[in-house]
Every structure is written in structure tokens, then in C-alpha cells.
Amino acid sequence: MPDREPVSPLQRGRWGPWMPWLFLAPAALIIFTFRILPIVSALGVSFFDASFGKVRGFVGLAQYQKLFADPDFWQSMGNTLWFVAGSVPLSVGTSLLFAMMLRRGVRFLGLYRTIYFLPVVTSFVAVSMVWKLIFHEDVGLANSVLRVFGGHGLHWLSESTGIFELALARFGVDLPTWAEGPSLALVCVIIVSAWRGIGYNVVIFLAGLQNIPEHYYEAARIDGAGRFGIFRNVTWPLLTPTTFYVVVMTMILSFQVFAPIYLMTGPPVGGPLGTTSVIVYYLFEKGFDAGGNMGYASAVALVLFAIILALTLFQRKVVEKRVHYA
């Protein structure tokens, strides 16, 4: 951030000290009332026995003890990590690739960009409805394509077996449970969320690429750099701020994934066999099922919040220092 005067010249005069607060007031009022207050109260009840909206008593860390002892919690945590590990590289990698190809002034650039961006403006409700049909085991498009190529149909959204296990089973390898990987159902959800988000990232990457001055490329070409050399020495370092932004945002959004899980999986949501139950859905279920165990849900929320906060701080403090700014 560029340095500014200790007091902005705009703030001179009698009203000066109050001026910024006047400008801030409308947004601050809304955000404090409708975000911060509910968030703080939601997180605050994690030390209480609270159900049906009634706080019944202080229980200290009991909710957390119960939470860490619940295998379903750890399963959701594992699923969430797989979701992040799958969707961040898939979404960022694919969009970077498309952006690189489009940057080279290909014909129909506008058309491609329009098409890739299309899913971004559609709702998850509609999108998940059609993808569920595509992944339908019996009358779905995905399986009919597989069968055309002589393969067997897959169970897609109702397949609870891990994808590594599925892939290796053909060669007669049987992996231990911990190495099976995310279920095919979770992978389907990862694909759909990436499909929906790639267009946005492509546009951001294209903007980042346009900001790289042409003379850097010329200089590199004069130095006789090859295609890969140019990418390594010019594009990649100069694109880091954009990549950094895209990675952080995709990561935070992936940790918070809820809508595609809620709309695409099950019934019951989070199935098959809980292999698509992510942490936010686990929390939602605990807070909203009969009796509404809000204290418990709030403990889950706090754990998730801590993870995202740690991640953000880590990115800010450590990674950002290494980022090369243009």
C-alpha cells in the first residue's frame, strides 16, 4: 500500500476526525449487526450446552472433547482436505492453462472466453440438477459415453470407494483403507465445482497476463529463451500475485464448500457412506437436526474458523514475502 500523509488532506477542518466514520457507518452498521453479531454468538456458545436456542449451562471444553472423539468428525475433516487438495490444483491449473492458451491471441478468443465463463453466471441449484442426471448410473450421459468406449459403467455419485482403490483394483491391487483416496462421489463434486469456477479464474488470469509488459517477453526472446524458459522466467514470476490471489481464494472457498455437497449428494446428504460429508455440512447437520445441538455445531465452526484463519495468516506472513510483484 502506498504511503500516505499521517492525516489525509481531505480530513482537515472541524469535521475531519469524524469524516471517515461517517463514510463507514452504513456498511459498518450492516456488517456489525448482521455478520459479526451472529458470528460471535454462534461461535460463543461452543462452551455451553445449547440446544433449541437455549443456553443451558457452561460445559467448558466438553463439546470439543466429544467432537475430537467422533470418527464422523474426522471423516468430514478428511473429506474436506481431499476436496481442497483436489479442487485447488484442478481449478487453478486448468484455468491457468486455458488463460495461457487464450492469451496467445487465438482466433475466437472472445467466443472461448464467453463459453468458459458461462457456468459462473448459473446457479448451483440448476447446475447440480443437470450434473446429477449426467452422473445417473443407469440413464446418465457419463456412463453411456463410457459404455460406448467399451468400459463398464461407474456408480459416480453413489460410489463410496476411493478413486485410487478403484483405479488399482483392475490390476488386482488392494489398497489399505487409509490409502483409498477420496470417494468417486466426492471427486464428482470436485469436478462440478471446478467446472463452475474455472471461468472466473480464467478471466482473472487473463487480466494478470495482460498486465505483464510485452517488452519482458521480447527481451526473453532476444536472449533466446524457449517456450518453457519464457514461462519459467517471465510469465510465472510476474504472474505470482495473480496466482497467489487465485490460490488463496480457491482454497478458502474450498474449505467452506457447502452448496454443491448439499445439492448434489445423497440422500442422505453427505453420502454414500459419509464420503462426501464435508466439515461445513457436518456442522450444519449437527446444528439443525432434531434438538439443534448448537453448542456442538459451534465448536465445529470454531475449529474450521481456526483452520482458515491460520491458513490466511500463513499465506500473508510467509508466502506473500516470496511473491514477486510486478
Place this chain on the structure above:
Amino acid sequence: MKSLRRNWAVHLMLVVGAISFLLPFYWMLNTSLKGPTELALSPPSWWPAMPRFENYPDAWHAVPFPRYFLNTILVAGSIVVGVVVTSGLSAFAFSFFRFRGREGMFNTFLSTMMVPEPVYIISSYILLFNLPGGGRDGWIDNYSALIVPWLAHVFSIFLLRQHFLSFPPDLVDAAVIDGCGPVRFLFSMVLPLSKAALTTVCLFTFINTWNSFLWPLVMTNSDSIRPIQVGLAFFASEQGTEHGLMMAAAVFSIAPLLIAYFFAQKQIIESLTHTGLKG
């Protein structure tokens, strides 16, 4: 020769990409024109053998979709106006003023983005229920529950602040020398220079509101308030809704945004590009 082949590879990948992005939309249309017997075919047909156009009016009349559209437009429209005003003003304060607590305030705002909606949805329900001025359930099942809490949007503030910070620092000095107060500076210099960024904020707020689902699902009960996404999800999850009708409803629920997108796509993408994210 080499570059020609490489170009082929690039084009091939772009085309494959484009097909995989378009296919689900085609599938939506294709399915929306099928009757029950054709829907049960395995493998499914690529083209409806006997297009059943009645699926569209049937779905349209099955639940009050016109009302849902009206609700959505009303809510999204109000929110867009509100968000532009509140984010414009606060981003202005964050970028051009110096005051105690500025960073703290900004970071507090940003930190709310780290909390997913399901975390605070129950406590929000309790809060909205207890607010005066709505119906008998406070603000629950009332337009105010859909509009007011969303009148400020942290990401928009972030975007605009980012954009304002890219202005040269002398701009402020020049303005002050010209005898410009903050309000005039905002309206005569900052806003005219921020059309692209403001457009982005408008478009994204509109798209997000149009597509929001969980909040209106929890906060509304009656058909007269229910927005399109909740109505669509209800319709689809109802026992015995045929795929053909479901897809027809999906098509007309996304159609307005897609049509708007085709007309405004240059604007949307360029405004996004211009806003850029310059560190």
C-alpha cells in the same frame, strides 16, 4: 510446421474445453424436452425423439414461478443499489482517510469472509426473528430478511478499495488544492474513474443474489416471498417430479441471467479484467 502442429494442439484443447463447458447446458435442454418413457431409455438419447414442449408450461404452472421471479428481481435489485452505495462509501473511507482503527476495522470486515454461512445461519435466524418492524415473526419470511443483511458486502468493499488504492497519491493533493471537499472529490473524481470497478460490483452482486440459496431457504416460508432458487430446489426435490419438468424449470431459472450475460458479456468480462488485482 512445428508451430502449426502446436497450434492444432492448442485449438484442440480449447475446443475440447469448450465442449465440456457447453455439454451440461445442452443436456439440460435435451432432457427438458423428453417424456417419461424416453427419460427411462438407457443409453439416453442425444436428441428428443418426440420433443415434449408441454414440459415448459407444465413446469411453469406447477409452482408459482412467476412470483418467484418477481421476488428475486426485487431482492436482487435492492441489494445491488445498497451494496454499491455502502461499499463505495466505506471503500472510500478505507482508501483516502487516515484514522485510528482503520486497519483493525478493515481486517475485522475481511475476517467475516472466513466464516461460512451455515455457521451463523441459526443465530441470524434468531436475530432476525427478534427484530421489530416486520411481520409477526419479526423479519423472518419478510423481504427485509432477504435484503437488509446483504446491503453491505465485504468482498465488494475489498475490490473497490483495491481499485481506489491504484489511484496516484497526488490525485488527492490536486483535489484539495482545487478546494475539493471529500464529498465532491468522491463524486467528481473517484466515482467517474471507477466505472468498470463499480460495474463489476453491480454484476457480481446481482449474480450472487440471484443464485443465493441457503439463506432464503432458511429465512422464507411462504410462496409470496420465496425466490427462484429455493422455488426451483423445492420443485426438484418434490417426490415424483419428472426429470423433464425438472430440467425445463432449470432452463427457465437460468435463462434470464444467461440472456443478460450474452448481451453484457463484454462489459462483464472487461470490467472484471480492468478491476484486475494489482497487488
Place this chain on the structure above:
Amino acid sequence: MKKLAAILAFAALAIAGCGGGGSDSSNEPIRFWHAMGGPLGSALDELVGEYSITHAPIESVSMGKYEALSQKIMAAVAAGGPPDLAQCYEAWAANLIENGSLAPISGFLAGPKGLSEEEMADFWPIFLEASTHQGQLWTFPFNKSVRCLYYNKDMFRAAGLDPERPPRTWDEYRDYARKLTIDADGDGRPEQYGFASQITASMFENLLVQNGGSLLNADETAVAFDSPEGIEALEFMTDLLVRDGTSRVSQGFEYQNEFLGGRVAMIEGSSVTLAFLGGKYTFELGIAPLPAGKVDAQLVAGTDVVVFKTSPEREAEAWAFVKWFTEPAQTARWAAATGYLPVRKSAMTHPALQAKMSDHPGLREAYAQLERAVAQPKARGWYEGRTILERDAIEPVLRGKAEPADALRAAAAKANEALAES
């Protein structure tokens, strides 16, 4: 840190304080939250509309499905503003009773606005039993159903089976499914399946009861589904649904579409499924009671209605609607329009219901299952227990990840913890 603790404590208190809110609503119409969508919603709204004109206004609000209804009730009770009336499963009721949110129905039965002993005797005893918690009537039968078998008579004929003689025993069930499965090209993926179902505890629960088992022990302190009868029931279910290769296991209510589309010969449904199939089938439809097990029994399904604690006047008004709705004429019309069971015996002779039963002769027999019906468990922990049964036993077994006996025992241990905790 101290400051933070203070803020958190304040926020917690703010929530607690909010719990008692709610605005003055004495003049508002009685509000009824339910999950009746589609044809069921229209049928309900018709009756509600009639009551609103002839008696007092009722505001009927559909939440679309039970899951959403449960969430809405939870949020509304938490905020201190429940509706006046709501549909409610037995296991939710236990939670609401414990929370002190309900007004007991027993309190409304005395006096001229209540129900006489004669009238009470007209209700099917099984329904009243299902509505009784700790000796009091807390809920009231509203939309009750039984499971039955739906089948495609055309396919029966094509397979050389008598369309008027549906399967009657478990063995016949599997046998019919096998005969009705057609895999002409031999690719292991039948073009026509004998049977289809979603993965649900409901089917197992019925098989268990038919096999002489029960879900919980007599005083509802521990589960009993891991008994030899339970294991046998799950073995049978696995044979029929998975091992025989004659069935499709589908997601959600997909199997109904597959049945309508002519890909599946038999499905199980509730007596209400007929309303959803209504008019959409292009074949001759058969309805029959479920094939019987060792014991001629059947679990009652469907929900009750509850009256929330508001003010004595509103509670009385809410009850007045419930009373009207369950009178023989209304319950018969409701049953005829939807396929739910009439809650009173005398309603069976109502012309509307008689007409429906002559349209679908199988219904008469399906309704007769009521004579031998068993109530759902009511223990508070059963809500969670049932989820555990479904997720830790039924689903893993049907997906080939576990064996019935092991899975049921493991689920039983976990469900017992849930029962003990509540």
C-alpha cells in the same frame, strides 16, 4: 483474552435472552406448518380452505419436504416463535416434549370441544398408541400410511405371472423379482429390473417387524435390531436388492420415475405413493400388501400433528382444526385424495373412500394391513439411533462394504450410546 471472554459471554446471553421473544399474535390466523407438496399439498389446501371459510382462518405453509420442515421447526423453536400446528414424526416429538414446546393433546380431550369416549374409540387404536408418550397423548394422528407393493401388471403378464396374484411371501418376492428381470443382451445390466428401491431404513424396519423382531426393547432403553431376526431380515434385503442382481438401488425417489418409465416391475412405496404415480403410468398398475414374513405385522408410517404451546386461546383454536380435520367425513376425503389412511374406522364406509378402493381394489387389502400394524419407537434417542442404523448398517451392507451381522452389531452398540445419552 478477558475482553474476548466477556464478548463471548455477552453474545451467549444475547441468544439466551432472545429465546423467549415472539411478538403479540393474538389476532393472527392459526398457522400450520407441514411438508405436503405437489398433489398432497393441493389436497390439504383444499380442506384447509374449506375450514377457513366455514370456521376460522388457517394459514397453511408448506416447507416442501420433511427435512426442511424439521429444520424450520428447530429454528422457530430456537427463536421462540413456533407455529401453532405442525406435522411431526414421533422421534421429533420426543425432543419437542423434552424442550417443553408442546401443549399435550390430552388436555383438549375433555369437555364439549373435546372428544367423547365413543369418538375416541372410533380411532384406530394403533394410531393413538403411536401418539402416546409417557402416558399422555402428545401428538395426534394426521397423515398416516402403510407400505405397500406397486407392480406393473403388463410386465407380470409378459413374464408369465398372474397379474392378480402378487408375491405373498419373502421367497416369492425374490422369485418374482428374478422372473421379472430381463437382460436380453446378457451384459449384466438388465433392460428391465424386477425390483427397485432407495437405500432406506424403512424397508429394513418393516422386514424386521415381519420377521418377528423389533427395533427397540420393550421399555425402549436399548435397541433390538441386531437380533437374529434382524440379521435375517437384512440378509434377505441384501439378497433381494443386491446379491440376486435383479434390483436397482437408486438415489432418492428415482425408483418411482424408473417404475413409471417402464424399467422396473415392482417397487415398494407408501400408500401415498399412488398420489405421485397418479395419471402418469402408461401400464396397468397393481397395488398389493407387502409380501408377508413370519409374522403378519407392519410398521405404521407417516406423521402426526402437534400443537405448540402459545396461549390457551390459540391452542384451543389449533385443536379445533385438528378435531375437525380428523372427523370421519374429512379424514375420509383426505384419505381418498391422497392415499393416506383414514384415521377413524367409521371413515372407511365414506363414499369417497369406497370409490377410491373400487378404482384400486388392491388398496382395500393394503389398508387392511392396519389391523396388524405396529407403532414406531418413541424414545428421544431414536432419532439419532435410526440415523445410525441407516448409515452404519443398512448403507454399508447394501453397498457391499460390510456383512449384515457385523454391521448391525456395530450400529447397535453406537445407537445404544445415543439412547443412553438422551
